[in-house]
Amino acid sequence: MTAAAPGSRPGTRSAATRAAILAAAERLYAEHGLAAVSNRQISEAAGQGNVTAVNYHFGTRLDLVRAVMARHGEPVDLLRGRYAARVEDPSDLRAWVRCLVGPATEYLAGLGVPSWQARCAVQVLTDPTARNLVAEDSLARPALATVMRGLEQGLAWLPPGVRRRRGAMARNLLTHTCAERERALATDTALPYESWSDTADELExxxxxxxxxxxxxxxHTREAP
Amino acid sequence: MTAAAPGSRPGTRSAATRAAILAAAERLYAEHGLAAVSNRQISEAAGQGNVTAVNYHFGTRLDLVRAVMARHGEPVDLLRGRYAARVEDPSDLRAWVRCLVGPATEYLAGLGVPSWQARCAVQVLTDPTARNLVAEDSLARPALATVMRGLEQGLAWLPPGVRRRRGAMARNLLTHTCAERERALATDTALPYESWSDTADELExxxxxxxxxxxxxxxHTREAP
Incomplete structure (x- = not known):
């Protein structure tokens, strides 16, 4: 993420502008996909008279995508830290799976309706460059890093390629299941799960x-366990 | 799907027009989502001078989406019939899972690069009305119906709601994993699996x-097995 332009001082007004841009970007990305939305459209949707406001405050499109995801990634990681602290037996793989799922659904429950976070995350998954950058940002967060180590140790018996690809499948399924529920809540259509907590239980x-x-x-993938 | 207008006779030219419209619709839906693409845009992309060509040949947007999906749904079901005929023990759940996965990946392998079928299917999943209609069309196909019965019998011990929701998760994961590989092949980015056949094995x-x-x-979901 780029700093503000030289000479400017981040103040209340600047913080409000940044928040408006992040919220507009998240909603537009969620609805239309990353590639279909320009920084100019986001500036306009955020009520900025200056159509270069996004570039001024965030830099490139990828910088903005990372900032949009970091807005939730940071509080989710704090929540995940509390889940990880409750793991009594580090060899209990199921407990680490709970640390993966629970913070995501609990955070979404707290956002209220409508939210766009999960649907925006789905769009990020379909963009290989953004996906890799956002994954790097996520894995640098302390609680997720702890949880990933727990999962990797519990799955050390899997061939490395299978473990990596199943991890990607798990990430896909978690993100898409949350996005499907978020969309159903926002559009008032039939809900497959009664609550976010039920969703977490069944996903776990x-x-x-x-x-x-x-x-x-x-x-090709069978290696000694 | 609606019939051709009264007095018209389906001929070679009409068949070519219909094929061009289906191909254009699939690509546009895959790239932009169902809601973002109008029948007029599809008519233009299909090289039709008359911008009402889609409506004339297919009727409403939902009729067109169903026709786009049926174009692949029918040959996939023939393939699935051959998988189902090879199931030796109807109580072998894993064999039915193979009948779910294998025809999808084998068909995609045959389409070559680039294809849009899997990415279009992902977009259908995000539209509740289209998703339900396309699911009804699919379940009316004989081989998929046989495979679904086999899966349901093998999973009769699951609480009905859990069985239904895991079925939806399985459908999501199959569709998204295929779409991710299809996108990676089309954009020449890193491939998580070496081949469609490896993809099928790991998905199974x-x-x-x-x-x-x-x-x-x-x-809420714990019922007697």
Missing amino acids: DALYGLLTAPVTHHP | DALYGLLTAPVTHHP
């Missing part, structure tokens, strides 16, 4: 099953 | 694990 079971599934008959 | 294991995961600690 499903992801645990997905991650620990036996590895069978794969000529 | 992961979906089997997801579907058969133990059901734990769910106050």
